[in-house]
Amino acid sequence: MGAQDLIIRGAHVLDPGSNLDGITDVRLSAGRITEVGEGLRGVRALDASGLHLFPGFVDVHAHWRTPGREDEETIETGSAAAAAGGFTSVVMMPNTDPVIDKPVVVSGLVRRIERESRVRAYVSAALHEGLEGKRLTEMRLLKEAGAFCVSDDGLGTQSAGVLRNGMLYAKSAGLPVILHCEDHTLATGVVHDGVAAALAGLPGSPGSAEDVATAMALVLAAETSAKVHVTHVSTALSAALVGFFKVRGDITADTTPHHLTLTEELVSTLEGLYRVNPPLRPDEDRIGVGDALASGILDFVATDHAPHAASEKELPLEEAAPGFLGHETAFSALYTDLVQSGKLSLSRLIETMASAPGRWVREASGASGACGICPGAPADLALVDLSGEWTVRADALVSRSSNSPYLGRRLKGRVVGTVVGGEMVYDGIGAKFGARA
């Protein structure tokens, strides 16, 4: 028991990965969890009674717009937004300007993360140079420079032959591939090709734009045995395809809070804010994707946190940039819309936001040892007030941008503290423990 130990006392600790679900105490020491049990004693303690303590959330899909669009988000503001949402680990996507496709860009970014990020941040490099789906990036050099995975997120690889070689080479390089599945010959619209688009006269992209590309990617994943992760699954059919192929390859998949809670109906407002890619889908897809998350076909929630300047969103929908903020509202939106309505258990929500993506990131980054809320694991934690209600307001968001689709919504369940490596990186209740000296 060292002098620097901290006890988080009396929280309801829920960690499906460690089979914890009840009120107990947790001791943090030297950045790790050292003891879990009742009646722990120590000099410094945080009374967390009435709150829930979860393993820190892990987001495998975020755009912190660095380098290139620091007017929209920086590592500092993106990681602060992540911390405010209970996230302790985040994967940064490579569709920046310049694209993260050169070792020197990766190593520069890794150095900046060490200086500027409040949470653990991992760099996804591009699978192909310039995300153009032509020349392979130097994946082994990228990995040596600090890249954690590869992806053509934002565009998606169009050619099956090119994607197959990308998967095979990534496998040799020991890098997982995050797949954005979108067929550009079908994805010619700006919203889902549904009733709202038909009535509004907005050009639509059909669900097949995602399904065709997902099917192609999954066939190749099964054949190559590459480690692949299909991100932002938004249709019931794509989720079913993931279910079919999962047992045939090293395949995981995620969906987003917005595809689980919002539908294409919002596009009838004609507001640029609601443009996102993949687009918001009909309710059948929202329900299908939610069922797939509940049943385990889909493994994680990932936010696809995509900040945009107001000048890129206050436009007619056809001209607006696609994307939503995600970090700060993810837990609350899902708790309010899915857990409170009985569609998803709280335990499954924590499994999909924290435990499962956490295991995936640890495995991919080559880390070993304990994880979750158990002795020996890094002290990465989210402290949440489930009874706390809040209204999403643009001026109260931590992100540098304010393009949240939940603006004005009242949400239940509020992150009140986030701990990374034993240090409090977000303090919504004035706990002030573990601050950097």
Next chain:
Amino acid sequence: MLSRNFLTLEGVSREELRDILDLARVHAAGHGGLSLVGRTVCLAFFEASTRTAVSFELAARRAGADVISISEKGSAVQKGESLIDTVVTLDALGADAIVVRHPSVGAARLAARYTDAAVVNAGDGCGQHPTQALLDLHALSNAVGSFDELCGRKVAVVGDVLHSRVARSVIPAFQAAGMEVALVAPETLLPSENGAWELPILPSVDDAIDWGADVLYALRLQNERMTSESPRIPSVAEYARYYGVARRHLRDDVLVMHPGPVNRGVEISGDVVLSDSSLIPAQVAAGVAVRSAVLAYATGVAQKAVA
């Protein structure tokens, strides 16, 4: 819905249509007067337009308004930012009404958020073209006798529904007038959710005649909105054969309409355009009176006159 801003006809009611068409009839009879004297009407056209722009300008001038015209020439792609900036500028100059034509859906609605002036949608992308539908109803009401006579009649909307802002305005307008509507188009020129309007879909103009159409409303084939990579029709010849209105479709009791500009020989054969069955010249002629009425309504002078 039709009070201050004229943005869409989706959800329009029969009473609202009747009010505006009554007022249009007053203007058409030359009794509209100089109702817009002292008012400033701004035409903000971010997309090429001849007949709509001219028609709105005449409508405003005939009613005595001061008119400012802004057209964006030379630049094909208009950014919304310039739309907002333009609207804010016109607002600051004291515009009472701003007429917006723009290549993107929702532009007029977006503009309305940045000004206290009444915003009239003069066509937004593939979205809405409310004044076109109103002038169509005006011309059609005159042809059949009155607005109430429209009730129960059958209209077939033929052609490129997918890319047509006119279709998205005339369909709810015809429905609100009590007309029975059917669509005639291949599925490549219909929204994938072609059940959105819950309308029957007929395979050809011949079938529309068999269905008992009183009105054939032909839409312009919008080649400029189609890409050559994934063609939507095999040939103009085949399109004209099944979806073109031809002399063989003409009957004494069938009216032919088209919002213009016409692709002669494609959606309508040349000799039909100026035939006795054609309402096309009457549609164009109705534009000025209907738009004067719309501007009087939007600026509130019409309601004041009544009160």
